[in-house]
Every structure is written in C-alpha cells, then in structure tokens.
Amino acid sequence: MDTLQVLMEWSPWLLQGTIYTLGLVLLSLALGLAFGLPMALGQVYGSRPARYCIGAYVWFFRGLPVLVLLFLFYFGIFPSLNLDIPVFFIGVVVLGLRGAAYQAEIFRGAIQSIPDGQMLAARSLGMSQWQAIGSVILPQALLIALPGWSNEYPEVLTETSVCYAIGVLELLTRASQIVAETYIAMPIYVSVAILYILLNYAGMQALHGLERRVMVPGFAQVTS
C-alpha cells in the first residue's frame, strides 16, 4: 500500500507536470505553424535568396539532435542575448523552431501537390497571385496537409521529454524528482507512461475530429 500512498500523495505534482507538457506541445506546435506555413509559401513562391535562406533554416533545424539544439539555446544563444527567460519558454522556442522546419516541409509538399490548373483558373478569373494563394491554393494545401501534419502532435509530444535536460518542470522532470525523493521508480515511470499515452490519445482524437469536420469530398477521408 506504500506505493499507492506515494502515488496519491505526489499525483498533484505529476498532474502539474502533465499540464506543463501539454503547454509545451501546444505552444511549440503553434509556433511551428506560425513560422512553418510562411516558410512553405516562401519555398514555393519566394525569390531565390528567400528560398535559399529557408532551405538553410530547414537544413539546420532538422540536421541537429533536439538535445544539441536545446543546449545551444540554453547555454549559448539566450545567455549571449542577455535574455533571462524561464526555461519553459526556451523549451517552447527550441521545439517550435525545430517543428517549424518539419512543418514547412509538410506544407511545401502539400502546396506543390496542387495541380497547376488551380492557379491558372484563379488567375484567369482576375485574381492576383496572392489572392489565388489565399483563396484557392492554401485552403486546399491545408486539407491535403492535415493528415500528415497530425503526425507532428505525437512527434512533438514525445520530444518534449528532452526538456528534462534543462530542468523544465514537465512530466518527466517531475517524475524523476519524485523518484529521487521516494526511491520508488517503476510505479512512477509507469504512471508517466500512462499519462503520455493519454495525452497522445486525446490529441489524436481531437485531430481526427478536426479532420472529419473540415474534409470535403475529393480530399483524403479519415478512415475509422
């Protein structure tokens, strides 16, 4: 019964960690979207220098291990800028900027998969290039990208655990603190695993729900 008591006692601490983890996921996905979508448009429609810069960005952020990026920002970039921001936000920035590189590639592929005829038809009606992108290309690209984009959620969710390394008080950090305090390891880590799975399940349900809501005939349908 000792174990159960310990779990009960520490459960608020773990739940707070869950909220931190969820916050890391949602904020870094949002940051990734805010940067990734414009980068994808730049990759497809931008000038040569713009495409080159975006390509370099994607190459950099996809080419380094998350942990290395995290240390670079934690020990290097933020201190050198004299920015004293909470480690939580360092985690959000690193996961978000890295996610932006992946999301840019997802959206670029979706945009490029749209037949040229869609742009031609839009332009033939008198739309400017940006009107055509906004009214015709982007809405279709988002529908095409959604199933692939949904992969980013479990990807980033599991990635958040590296924030342990810089002491963000997310799920894994708090769990290891409890273990250090109580010397009970397995039940704690099993609880952590269950919480990750629940977060994953809830997020995927929400994304599938979104897919069902927005999909139209002719675009990929959710199976199940």
Place this chain on the structure above:
Amino acid sequence: MHTKGDIILRVEGLSKSFGSLQVLRDISFTVRKGETKCFIGPSGTGKSTLLRCINQLTVPDSGRVFLFDQEVTNAGPRINELRQRMGMVFQNFNLFDHLTARKNVEIALLRVKRMEASAAREKAGFELRRVGLEDKADQYPAQLSGGQAQRVSIARALAMDPDVMLFDEPTSALDPELTGEVLEVIKGLARDGMTMLIVTHEMGFALSVADEILFMENGQIAERGTPEELMTNPGFDRTRRFIGRIRDFTRAPGEG
C-alpha cells in the same frame, strides 16, 4: 457573314517559342462583338498556347493583344482587371476542388469584384441555372460528372460578365456521351450573342457554331473562312482533308 458588332479583340503578330520550338508564328486576327471563332488543327500547332497568350497566362515573345483599346500585353498589374473581362474555360475544368459548385462561381465575385455576399449568391444561382445545374449547387467537384464540372466552370467564367470567352478544348477530357451537354451550353451562348474563341476537335460543332473557322498548322493560321466557304470553295484543301481525317477517326465502327 461578318455583320457582327465592333471589333473588341485585336491580336497583332503574336509569336511564342518554348525553347527551340516555335509554337506561334506571327498570328494576327480580330474578333467582333458577338462573333464565334473556332480554331481547329492538328495537336501541337499552338491553338491552346494562342488562347493562353491572349489572356497572358502564357506570356508571348512578341506581338500585341488589345481588348477594346486597352493593351493586354505588357499590361503590368492591370492584367488582373483585364483578365476578368476574358473568361476562360479549360480542358480539365480546373474547378476549385475544395469548394462547392456555387462557391466556385461565387469566389471571384467575392474576392475580385468585392460583391456583397447576397449579390454574389444570387449571381451564382443565376449562372448555374443558365448552365442547367442549379440542383447541383451544393455538390463538390468530386461529386460531379465531367460534363457537369465543365458546365460549372463555364458558369464560373460567365459570372464575371466577360466581354469574350476563351474555350480551350472544352470537351476533350470528356467521355463522348458527355460532350453534348457542354456543346449545347456553348451553342446557347452563341445564340445569346456571346463573343467566343473556341479551340476544339469537334468538327460538327465547329461547323455549326462558328462564324469563322481558323485552321492552324505549325503555329500559323494556314486557312480561314466561314464554314460554308471551307466546305464548298476550292482552295481550302488542307482544312477539308483535316476535317475528313478527324471525322474518319472519330466515327464509331459500323457507323458507315
């Protein structure tokens, strides 16, 4: 036959090459209000490129296009305003796949003409009725047959109230039994006095709807004349031979 109205479109010396391949060589013609011109000829002779050079979806290497007295070539940003007045219908329909038939017709009215939502809806309803598809207004392109999709795309172009309609092989992507419904709509437009340039391989249709037929070969207008002239006068051998070949080719086995 040329008892139509004023000249509204003028094409002067259009040329276009793709790499070393010259697809258009010094093409010139004028189009009067209410006139229907059909462009026929072998594949790869530049008919579709010609239409696209008229509304600048393809930029010609040289030559000029005028809509009334406004130059369409070298128009700069004004091209968006000029394109609204030249409706285009594509071989592959190019309906916006994420929008219902009604929204396909509405979207440029809303975004380009900045119409009120209610006015745009009314206009879309009117144009869909005109092509006989008001009952399909809420269907998505994936739910329409090819013939229906092409009629929606005609409605989409008509909704902008264009001065001239450009049809780029409007029935070439359709199953044979679906071409009739599209051709009927186009014939209706001709009767209503719409000015039209039509690239087509449907010879019977071209002969019945055109005020003038332009036979293109190797990027040039090889022969041109009214359907009557082409079929009766001497001196139109190439056109007649071409029409004969197409007819032999498309006639169903056993039909004669």
